[in-house]
Every structure is written in C-alpha cells, then in structure tokens.
Amino acid sequence: MRFLLPLGLFTVIVGFLWVGLSLNPSEVPSPFIGKPAPDFTLQQLHDPQKTFSNKDMLGKVWMFNVWASWCVACRQEHPLLVQLSRAQLFPVVGLNYKDERENALHWLREDGDPYVLSVVDKKGNIGIDYGVYGVPESFVIDKLGVIRHKVIGPLGPAELQDCVIPLVRELEKATAESPISDEVKKACA
Amino acid sequence: MRLMSSLSAVFAAVLLLQVPLLAAKEAVPMAKDPVLEKIVNEIADELRCLVCQNQTIADSDADLAVDLKSQVRDMVREGKTQDEIIDYMVQRYGDFIRYRPPMKASTYLLWVGPFLLLFVGLTVLILNLRKRRLLTGEQDAALSPEESDRLTQLLKTEKEKNKS
Numbered sequence: 351m352r353f354l355l356p357l358g359l360f361t362v363i364v365g366f367l368w369v370g371l372s373l374n375p376s377e378v379p380s381p382f383i384g385k386p387a388p389d390f391t392l393q394q395l396h397d398p399q400k401t402f403s404n405k406d407m408l409g410k411v412w413m414f415n416v417w418a419s420w421c422v423a424c425r426q427e428h429p430l431l432v433q434l435s436r437a438q439l440f441p442v443v444g445l446n447y448k449d450e451r452e453n454a455l456h457w458l459r460e461d462g463d464p465y466v467l468s469v470v471d472k473k474g475n476i477g478i479d480y481g482v483y484g485v486p487e488s489f490v491i492d493k494l495g496v497i498r499h500k501v502i503g504p505l506g507p508a509e510l511q512d513c514v515i516p517l518v519r520e521l522e523k524a525t526a527e528s529p530i531s532d533e534v535k536k537a538c539a
Numbered sequence: 540m541r542l543m544s545s546l547s548a549v550f551a552a553v554l555l556l557q558v559p560l561l562a563a564k565e566a567v568p569m570a571k572d573p574v575l576e577k578i579v580n581e582i583a584d585e586l587r588c589l590v591c592q593n594q595t596i597a598d599s600d601a602d603l604a605v606d607l608k609s610q611v612r613d614m615v616r617e618g619k620t621q622d623e624i625i626d627y628m629v630q631r632y633g634d635f636i637r638y639r640p641p642m643k644a645s646t647y648l649l650w651v652g653p654f655l656l657l658f659v660g661l662t663v664l665i666l667n668l669r670k671r672r673l674l675t676g677e678q679d680a681a682l683s684p685e686e687s688d689r690l691t692q693l694l695k696t697e698k699e700k701n702k703s
Contacts, residue, residue, distance in 0.1 A: 381633040481631040483589035
C-alpha cells in the first residue's frame with residue numbers, strides 16, 4: 351500500500367515521457383491542409399521572360415517542392431525526386447527559394463532536373479505565404495488547387511511510396527473535394 | 540520552516556532563470572526609424588522563431604526570423620495593426636508561431652497546469668505540516684501525575700549523588 355502512490359506517480363511520469371519522446375517538437379502542424387494554395391505568379395528559373403502561376407495547374411494533381419542549391423537536406427531528397435520525375439507519376443513544380451540563379455541552374459545541370467519547371471522566389475515572400483520554415487518542404491495540391499498534404503524536410507522513399515503516391519492516385523480519381531480514404535490518411539499521418 | 544526556506548530557494552532559482560531572457564532582448568539591431576522599430580520589436584516579441592523554437596523572432600538572427608521581421612516591418616508601414624499582423628502569421632504558420640499560446644480547449648492544461656501543480660503541492664504541504672503538528676503535540680503533552688512524581692524522585696536522587 352505504501353508503494354502504490356509512488357508507483358502510480360512513476361507510471362504516469364513514464365507515460366508522459368514515453369509520449370513526449372515519440373513527438374517531434376520541430377514539426378509544426380501546417381494550418382494549410384485543406385485550404386487553397388496561396389496564389390502567386392513568379393518568374394521561371396530557366397526562362398526569366400516567362401512567368402508561372404499556381405492557377406496554371408488547376409485541374410491537375412501536382413507537387414510543389416521548395417528547394418535551394420544551398421540547402422543540404424535538398425541534396426538528400428534530390429535523387430528520389432529525379433527518380434520520381436522519370437516515372438512521370440505526377441508533375442513536380444519547384445520553388446527555388448532565396449537562391450542565386452547561377453547556382454540553382456548549375457545544380458540542376460549537374461544532378462538532374464526533376465521539375466517540370468521551377469519558379470524563382472528570390473526574397474522568400476512566397477515562402478512566407480506558404481508557411482515555409484525549413485527547406486525542403488513539399489506540398490501536394492489537388493485539382494481544385496487545395497493543399498492536401500505537406501512534407502516537412504526531405505521526402506523519404508517510405509513516405510513517397512506509402513503516402514504521397516497513393517494520395518495523388520486518389521486525388522486524381524476524385525471528381526470533387528472528396529474525402530481521402532482512411533488507409534492513405536493513416537499512412538500520411 | 541525548513542520546507543519554507545527550500546521553497547523560497549526554488550522561487551529564487553526560477554527568478555534567476557528569467558534574467559538571461561530579459562537581457563537577451565538588447566541584442567536587436569536598430570533600423571533608421573526608432574519609433575517604427577519599437578512597434579516592430581513589440582510585435583516580433585510575440586512571434587516564435589520556427590527555426591530556433593525557443594526564441595522569439597525579435598531575439599533570433601536566423602534567416603527566416605530576419606525575413607519575418609522585415610515582413611512585419613513592411614506591414615507596420617502599411618498601417619496594419621498588431622492583431623492583423625499576428626493573424627497574418629497564424630494563418631501561415633499556425634498557432635505555433637505565437638509565443639504566447641491562445642486559450643483554447645487544447646491549451647487549457649498548458650495554462651492551468653502550473654496552478655494545478657501549485658495547488659496540489661500546497662495541499663500536500665499543508666497536510667504534512669498538520670500531521671507533524673499532531674505528532675509533536677502528543678510528545679509535548681503535560682506529564683501524568685505518576686510521571687511527574689517519578690521525575691522529582693529522579694532529580695532528588697541525582698542531587699543527593701552530587702552532594703556525596
């Protein structure tokens with residue numbers, strides 16, 4: 351009986367610590383999921399004469415990937431993006447974030463260009479609009495221009511296989527803003 | 540009494556911990572317009588830096604914090620109010636960007652928790668003190684007639700021993 355109280359307290363503390371350790375404090379839940387992607391019209395990286403707007407992608411399911419040549423974690427995910435673009439599952443548009451044009455173009459020449467096109471966000475204003483706080487970040491945007499998923503940090507093969515690709519498949523089939531199946535939701539959680 | 544002094548030691552330690560936070564605010568670079576910069580810093584003090592999460596963007600020199608600060612500066616120049624600017628940031632980064640979390644169902648425990656712990660602690664303290672008083676009270680109780688008789692007798696024999 352004397353040990354019951356300390357033991358109970360101990361169990362509660364262990365419980366809290368257990369849950370606490372499994373959380374990732376640097377992951378900030380995005381308030382954008384289920385909301386329309388913020389509008390932008392930006393210069394294209396390869397051809398500064400041309401512009402691109404997120405509205406140009408209405409009717410398609412696509413991924414918006416924030417990257418920069420100075421970003422180390424971007425190098426980590428880059429080969430996977432190149433593979434993905436070869437498979438041509440869905441278009442990936444790049445947002446070249448606070449980068450030098452020369453460096454950005456050099457990197458794409460050297461390591462491959464997985465993007466249908468990249469747009470230039472020299473000052474990071476569009477980054478702020480999209481709530482970007484760590485590069486790379488990727489947004490899955492549906493046919494209506496609504497953000498359905500956000501990947502913070504480098505996209506890994508597991509997350510791509512289990513979450514992003516099935517999610518895009520479902521969104522492509524969907525006619526209206528239909529709910530995502532529980533399976534995909536679970537994989538993306 | 541010993542408990543009270545250790546409690547005040549804890550409070551003192553907590554107060555000491557606050558000092559570096561207050562001192563850190565001075566490291567903010569001032570721009571040309573001190574009035575504008577004061578307003579900007581007041582707002583920046585309410586916003587959390589998302590890269591270095593235990594700092595406000597007023598304290599932080601991270602790239603993103605500098606960008607967000609200049610965004611705040613632009614918005615203040617445009618005549619936006621503090622609430623409007625904080626709303627703008629919350630829309631983009633979520634409640635997480637607020638250095639003082641809002642009162643919501645999910646944050647009640649956060650706000651009330653410390654007071655709850657204080658209450659529990661005080662209750663335990665009071666209960667313990669009361670128990671102790673009861674225990675010592677029993678020991679201090681007046682001697683029974685037999686006991687005082689025995690006491691005088693013992694003292695007497697002691698005195699006689701000393702004399703001899």
